[in-house]
Amino acid sequence: MDLDRAPDRLRTLPSFLLNQAALEARRVVAETFAGEGLYRSQFALLAALAEFGPQSQAELSSRGGLDRSDVVRLVDDLVEQGLVRRTQDPADRRRNVISLNQSGRRRLRTLERKVDAAQEKLLRSLTPAERTQLVELLGRLLGL
């Protein structure tokens, strides 16, 4: 990337740095998911399901920071891969209830290990304290 040659105007511009850092993150994490035949955003879906249990696509959408219409396609694919189940909610027949199955739970555990390894690679130039700081600052920026 050679960003050390970038103009000062960019090297200190938060929106630019965030963009470049996100790109780098994407590159590092992409390797993991390419090998798994999954999209990165599907990890968010699986994680939300593991943490909050069966839920509607609308909930998955807001919890994973994903568009409602993308959730449809991503869940389609997860169903095809046998990682989740999609059933109609009897209490509100507009809703689909998505739930993790055994295979999904197993797959998530594998992914978590690989995703964590990717973070390590991404953050290798930061000390543990700095990593915490970064997470904290980003969280605040996002209103978390």
Add this chain to the structure above:
Amino acid sequence: MDLDRAPDRLRTLPSFLLNQAALEARRVVAETFAGEGLYRSQFALLAALAEFGPQSQAELSSRGGLDRSDVVRLVDDLVEQGLVRRTQDPADRRRNVISLNQSGRRRLRTLERKVDAAQEKLLRSLTPAERTQLVELLGRLLGL
């Protein structure tokens, strides 16, 4: 976005937070550039030209963190808009030398003001010290 409802697994995952923060940055900054009829990456080109003077597209590519092939199209557009000149380098006829002209310099000044205003908006939940810290951490992550 409602990311406060996100699972812990994501709320503390650096690659996820970087991605979401970059998205937010893109949303905020996009307003500026939509109104200007320019792409965000063209700002990077103009800034590099202002700071380092006339240079080849290859240099612009590495300095702006852009792909060589995208630089072609972005410069095409900047030429059309009359903001830069593209001339062949007599010393190495493979190269194009891109240079800012008056109109480009003026336009850049306007953009800088608007981009700075957008940063303010993006970072409004952080103190000045925290903003500096964030820039520092991202710079380190990127090897700057």
Add this chain to the structure above:
DNA sequence: CATATTTCAGCGTTACTGAAATGT
């Protein structure tokens, strides 16, 4: 009726790939 959920078809931007053409 207004509102919520899912689904579909399609768009714009972005980063990228591979290869050709040209020149050093």
Add this chain to the structure above:
DNA sequence: CACATTTCAGTAGCGCTGAAATAT
């Protein structure tokens, strides 16, 4: 010859829009 630069055509992923269908 190996290598660098520009250009072109095309791809994939991502975030998003608008509208239809269904249900509350």
